[in-house]
Amino acid sequence: MRQLLDDIIVPAYKLNKVDEGVGLPEMDDGASIPFGGRHLIVTTDTYTVKPLFFPGGDIGRLAVCGTVNDVAMMGATPIALTSAIVLEEGLSVEVLERVVNSMGETLEELGIPLVAGDTKIVERGGIDEMLITTSGVGLADRVVTDSGLRPGDKVILTGTVGNHQLSLLASREGLNLETPIKSDAAPLFGLIYEAMKVGYITAMKDPTRGGVSGALNEMAKKSGVDITIREEDIPIKEVVMSTCGLLGLDPLELANEGVAIIGVDEDSSKKVLEVIRKNEYGRDAAIVGEVQEGGGRAILETFVGGRRVIREPVGSPMPRIC
Amino acid sequence: MRQLLDDIIVPAYKLNKVDEGVGLPEMDDGASIPFGGRHLIVTTDTYTVKPLFFPGGDIGRLAVCGTVNDVAMMGATPIALTSAIVLEEGLSVEVLERVVNSMGETLEELGIPLVAGDTKIVERGGIDEMLITTSGVGLADRVVTDSGLRPGDKVILTGTVGNHQLSLLASREGLNLETPIKSDAAPLFGLIYEAMKVGYITAMKDPTRGGVSGALNEMAKKSGVDITIREEDIPIKEVVMSTCGLLGLDPLELANEGVAIIGVDEDSSKKVLEVIRKNEYGRDAAIVGEVQEGGGRAILETFVGGRRVIREPVGSPMPRIC
Numbered sequence: 001m002r003q004l005l006d007d008i009i010v011p012a013y014k015l016n017k018v019d020e021g022v023g024l025p026e027m028d029d030g031a032s033i034p035f036g037g038r039h040l041i042v043t044t045d046t047y048t049v050k051p052l053f054f055p056g057g058d059i060g061r062l063a064v065c066g067t068v069n070d071v072a073m074m075g076a077t078p079i080a081l082t083s084a085i086v087l088e089e090g091l092s093v094e095v096l097e098r099v100v101n102s103m104g105e106t107l108e109e110l111g112i113p114l115v116a117g118d119t120k121i122v123e124r125g126g127i128d129e130m131l132i133t134t135s136g137v138g139l140a141d142r143v144v145t146d147s148g149l150r151p152g153d154k155v156i157l158t159g160t161v162g163n164h165q166l167s168l169l170a171s172r173e174g175l176n177l178e179t180p181i182k183s184d185a186a187p188l189f190g191l192i193y194e195a196m197k198v199g200y201i202t203a204m205k206d207p208t209r210g211g212v213s214g215a216l217n218e219m220a221k222k223s224g225v226d227i228t229i230r231e232e233d234i235p236i237k238e239v240v241m242s243t244c245g246l247l248g249l250d251p252l253e254l255a256n257e258g259v260a261i262i263g264v265d266e267d268s269s270k271k272v273l274e275v276i277r278k279n280e281y282g283r284d285a286a287i288v289g290e291v292q293e294g295g296g297r298a299i300l301e302t303f304v305g306g307r308r309v310i311r312e313p314v315g316s317p318m319p320r321i322c
Numbered sequence: 323m324r325q326l327l328d329d330i331i332v333p334a335y336k337l338n339k340v341d342e343g344v345g346l347p348e349m350d351d352g353a354s355i356p357f358g359g360r361h362l363i364v365t366t367d368t369y370t371v372k373p374l375f376f377p378g379g380d381i382g383r384l385a386v387c388g389t390v391n392d393v394a395m396m397g398a399t400p401i402a403l404t405s406a407i408v409l410e411e412g413l414s415v416e417v418l419e420r421v422v423n424s425m426g427e428t429l430e431e432l433g434i435p436l437v438a439g440d441t442k443i444v445e446r447g448g449i450d451e452m453l454i455t456t457s458g459v460g461l462a463d464r465v466v467t468d469s470g471l472r473p474g475d476k477v478i479l480t481g482t483v484g485n486h487q488l489s490l491l492a493s494r495e496g497l498n499l500e501t502p503i504k505s506d507a508a509p510l511f512g513l514i515y516e517a518m519k520v521g522y523i524t525a526m527k528d529p530t531r532g533g534v535s536g537a538l539n540e541m542a543k544k545s546g547v548d549i550t551i552r553e554e555d556i557p558i559k560e561v562v563m564s565t566c567g568l569l570g571l572d573p574l575e576l577a578n579e580g581v582a583i584i585g586v587d588e589d590s591s592k593k594v595l596e597v598i599r600k601n602e603y604g605r606d607a608a609i610v611g612e613v614q615e616g617g618g619r620a621i622l623e624t625f626v627g628g629r630r631v632i633r634e635p636v637g638s639p640m641p642r643i644c
Contacts, residue, residue: 001441001443004415004418004441005441008415008418008419008422009407009418009422009439009441012419012422012423012425012426013422013425013426013429013435013436014426014430015426015429015430015433015434015435015436016435016436016437017435017437018401018402018435018437021437022437023435023437023438024435024436024437024438024439030438031402031404031437031438033401033402033437033459036358040362040459042402042404042437042438042457042459043404043438044404044405044406044438044439044440044455044457045406045440046406046408046440046442046455048408048442048444079340079355080340080353080355080364082353082364082365082366082457083366084366084367084368084406084455084457085331086368086370086408086449086453088448093326093330096326096330096331097330097334100330100331100334100335101334103334103335104334104335104336104337107335107337108336108337111337112337113335113337113338113339113340113345113346114335114337114338114346115338115339115340115343115344115345115346115353115355115364116345116346116352116353116364116365116366117331117346117366118366118367118368118455119323119326119327119331120368120370120453121323122370122448122449122450122453123447123448123449124447124448125445125446125447125448126410126444126445126446126447126448126449127408127444127445127448127449128444131408131442131444131453133366133368133406133440133455135364135366135404135406135457137355137362137364137459
């Protein structure tokens with residue numbers, strides 16, 4: 001996929017940004033369009049998930065949160081969303097109704113309108129019941145990218161890692177866990193907005209596909225720095241840790257849908273952490289590492305004091321039992 | 323589909339517009355967001371077409387033109403597009419490359435950048451090789467909607483009708499036509515921009531799904547007027563007319579991708595027509611009818627002088643031979 005993007009898709013578009021804004025080649029969470037001294041942010045993403053309903057959420061809430069978070073990761077406040085839904089022929093009206101109602105409720109909770117949409121139907125057999133492509137529009141005073149990390153910055157993780165993808169795997173594989181794992185799908189722009197008010201955020205990314213490992217690698221490479229994080233400081237639920245151990249999964253490679261990695265100026269890092277921890281979606285936030293001069297590596301200081309390079313995940317994590 | 327939209331999808335979103343902008347319930351070609359005295363326009367649409375490549379275009383050019391036209395139909399100049407592509411597993415890299423290159427070339431021709439994207443892969447069997455969801459962002463000084471028609475307005479059709487869908491049908495069914503029919507997929511915002519400079523445009527819509535019949539019905543209902551068009555004035559190619567006759571198709575119900583229906587103030591209608599006819603995509607433009615007070619009907623004055631109500635198309639037109 002990465003190769004498809006680099007070799008075929010990105011080069012196909014010679015016009016790929018507006019003026020000095022963030023565009024397609026940056027492959028950031030969204031694009032920015034300079035606009036009267038401010039920045040319009042646009043993002044797009046297609047969501048497909050099996051099963052459609054899972055502990056802690058559903059594809060509708062996921063699509064809304066994912067797009068709202070992409071807008072937030074660019075330093076912007078979301079203004080409006082659009083949604084293009086593709087339905088598998090024969091999908092029941094009840095299922096569709098539950099999903100769009102969940103989208104509507106999540107948007108209402110956030111105070112963001114859905115202003116335009118499209119609906120298409122395709123033949124049975126290829127897609128998992130439905131696809132939702134949501135696009136988001138937001139407004140930023142200052143654009144925050146993946147590439148803004150500077151040596152000396154602190155790195156904050158805003159929540160516990162691994163919950164989302166592990167909850168999906170558990171529900172798909174019918175795992176019977178003593179403590180059920182719930183997806184963390186959550187909208188983060190309120191949290192980000194508060195954080196940006198009290199401190200200087202240098203970079204942000206939400207560790208979705210590829211998890212924390214993938215996001216840290218991208219941020220380090222794009223910023224031209226090394227990032228070192230301490231295993232003991234990473235917020236993770238006991239049940240996620242033990243289930244990952246059991247299944248042979250690396251929790252840092254699991255996709256999250258309600259967590260952000262935030263680079264922050266050292267001086268304001270304590271204040272930023274404090275504000276984030278007061279937010280309902282940031283209670284488990286922690287400073288997990290620092291940025292150093294370097295060549296684009298993500299490094300883990302392990303529990304036992306060793307240091308190892310965090311590799312970029314290849315493909316999607318699969319449990320050993322599959 | 324219409325019922326799904328009215329009963330399930332639209333009501334799911336209680337927040338459905340920004341301030342006094344055009345939002346989801348209007349089901350116009352896009353939404354408008356009031357923005358510093360001007361209007362930001364956003365649109366989204368999923369494109370699926372079989373075959374991917376057809377006389378006069380391909381799914382990539384179609385997706386770009388369709389979205390650019392939706393932005394233009396709201397009275398706006400497009401600023402940027404995003405694209406979310408869903409690929410059927412096993413699709414060849416060559417096919418993907420041809421499609422994204424076609425998108426890139428069309429955008430370059432228009433001077434519009436593609437600023438953000440997403441790519442997903444789904445299992446074989448459900449979708450026709452690929453789906454492309456394009457979203458567009460534009461800027462308008464004045465928003466033009468479907469509902470702005472006023473009694474006395476003239477109605478302009480900017481090009482010959484029926485070419486797009488008939489070219490698809492012909493190529494799918496392997497029809498051997500003496501004169502090949504080419505899709506009209508074309509970007510219209512240049513033409514619209516010129517027209518808006520010289521006259522007062524009251525309403526616009528591109529007759530895609532549902533064709534001219536569907537679009538006229540929507541405009542008449544939303545505007546609370548009747549529209550009468552004259553069959554003899556409708557621009558249509560000889561080969562489209564005869565092929566439709568042969569196949570039992572109504573050319574007014576066929577989807578177009580490079581034609582606009584424009585309502586224009588009577589006083590400026592001749593000037594607007596003149597300007598449109600100078601544009602490469604408007605050479606066959608004609609004033610085809612007028613708007614009267616009424617209850618939302620579209621009426622056709624036939625060749626032989628009769629008058630009949632144009633019904634709203636139900637489903638997609640199928641040739642008799644299928």
